[in-house]
Amino acid sequence: xxxxxxxxxxxxxxxxxxxxxxxxxxxxxxxxxxxxxxKIESKALSSYFxxxxxxxxxxxxxxxxxxxxxxxxxxxxxxxGRLMMTNNGVQNFERKAIGAKxxxxxxLLTVNxxxxxxxxxxxxxxxxxxxxxxxxxxxxxxxxxxSPNAKSLLEEEQxxxxxxxxxxxxxxxxxxxxxxxVQKALKDIEKSTDExxxxxxxxxxxxxxxxxxxxxxxxxxxILDSAVKLPMSKNSIEAxxxxxxxxxxxxxxxxxxxxxxAVSTAEHIxxxxxxxxxxxxxxxxxxxxxxxxxxxxxxxxxxxxxxxxPRSVQRNIDEVTERIIKGNLGSRYDDYPMDIQATMNxxxxxxxxxxVKNPEEIQKAREERGLAQPEESSSHH
Ligand SMILES: [Zn+2]
Numbered sequence: 001x002x003x004x005x006x007x008x009x010x011x012x013x014x015x016x017x018x019x020x021x022x023x024x025x026x027x028x029x030x031x032x033x034x035x036x037x038x039k040i041e042s043k044a045l046s047s048y049f050x051x052x053x054x055x056x057x058x059x060x061x062x063x064x065x066x067x068x069x070x071x072x073x074x075x076x077x078x079x080x081g082r083l084m085m086t087n088n089g090v091q092n093f094e095r096k097a098i099g100a101k102x103x104x105x106x107x108l109l110t111v112n113x114x115x116x117x118x119x120x121x122x123x124x125x126x127x128x129x130x131x132x133x134x135x136x137x138x139x140x141x142x143x144x145x146x147s148p149n150a151k152s153l154l155e156e157e158q159x160x161x162x163x164x165x166x167x168x169x170x171x172x173x174x175x176x177x178x179x180x181x182v183q184k185a186l187k188d189i190e191k192s193t194d195e196x197x198x199x200x201x202x203x204x205x206x207x208x209x210x211x212x213x214x215x216x217x218x219x220x221x222x223i224l225d226s227a228v229k230l231p232m233s234k235n236s237i238e239a240x241x242x243x244x245x246x247x248x249x250x251x252x253x254x255x256x257x258x259x260x261x262a263v264s265t266a267e268h269i270x271x272x273x274x275x276x277x278x279x280x281x282x283x284x285x286x287x288x289x290x291x292x293x294x295x296x297x298x299x300x301x302x303x304x305x306x307x308x309x310p311r312s313v314q315r316n317i318d319e320v321t322e323r324i325i326k327g328n329l330g331s332r333y334d335d336y337p338m339d340i341q342a343t344m345n346x347x348x349x350x351x352x353x354x355x356v357k358n359p360e361e362i363q364k365a366r367e368e369r370g371l372a373q374p375e376e377s378s379s380h381h
Pocket of ligand 1: 335
């Protein structure tokens with residue numbers, strides 16, 4: 001449990017999120033402008049929703065896997081606004097990446113550049129660059145080639161973090177339990193080989209145990225806050241290279257890992273854990289990266305942590321509407337933009353008011369462009 005908490009903390013420490021958190025006032029300011037009435041209303045709303053009661057949703061019942069929007073290639077994420085890949089897109093990318101080298105590899109990575117996020121994008125840029133110097137190496141080969149270098153940088157960073165932990169714990173006296181963990185970690189780093197290296201998670205687990213009984217809870221917290229800065233493949237290019245250069249990781253695994261944060265998923269607007277139904281009116285397409293960061297946050301908290309969301313969800317619905325007009329999603333989705341407008345309006349107490357087309361306007365747009373009325377899709381239940 002505590003370890004899970006630690007992982008969540010680490011996420012909020014990535015620079016991207018730090019900036020995002022700083023920008024929160026946009027949404028907060030809007031809430032304040034609205035005056036007391038809305039505050040009471042939003043309180044009532046959140047207690048209602050947080051109570052986990054079922055909420056009535058327009059739209060159609062739909063399992064996550066049947067949600068057609070996430071099967072459209074190149075839709076912007078409803079949360080971060082970055083382009084998303086479908087599951088098929090990810091599989092194609094993996095297939096093409098197996099054994100690819102030289103210009104083929106560089107082209108494959110470059111044409112997909114818009115899809116990659118954060119650390120993954122940094123790794124992709126690194127692969128493009130190093131592939132030009134080593135045109136005979138595949139992704140796995142490149143990571144292996146540069147892993148000694150990455151490993152020494154990673155270890156330097158690990159030692160820095162451990163020194164900070166040790167420093168914080170120094171008031172506990174010589175040979176304190178925290179110091180013992182640190183010394184053991186330093187030994188593991190020194191002895192590490194390609195196949196067996198120092199691991200972050202077990203170390204953090206031991207450190208949590210070591211600080212559990214400390215009287216000074218604030219200091220214990222500071223020690224753990226320092227320790228979670230240990231780099232991991234999610235936020236460090238060096239940790240990524242070291243992790244994927246060795247063991248049984250192959251081109252396919254590397255490609256999968258690079259693309260998976262961009263994969264389009266069905267996100268419950270009202271979390272399912274809080275009574276949100278499996279319903280087209282309760283789904284937006286969101287990238288794997290945002291989906292895992294949001295977890296089960298209620299919408300209010302989600303907006304505070306992701307201030308781009310209101311803009312992104314509008315971009316998302318605009319692009320989805322375009323696909324609906326073209327007939328890609330079947331006629332049952334003609335209501336979808338209005339359903340999402342209603343859901344967002346209700347869930348945010350009127351803060352997010354989307355501009356959408358109603359079914360008549362969608363139909364009109366089809367006629368103007370000479371497009372056929374799509375057939376009703378049968379994959380709905
Ligand atoms: Zn996203």
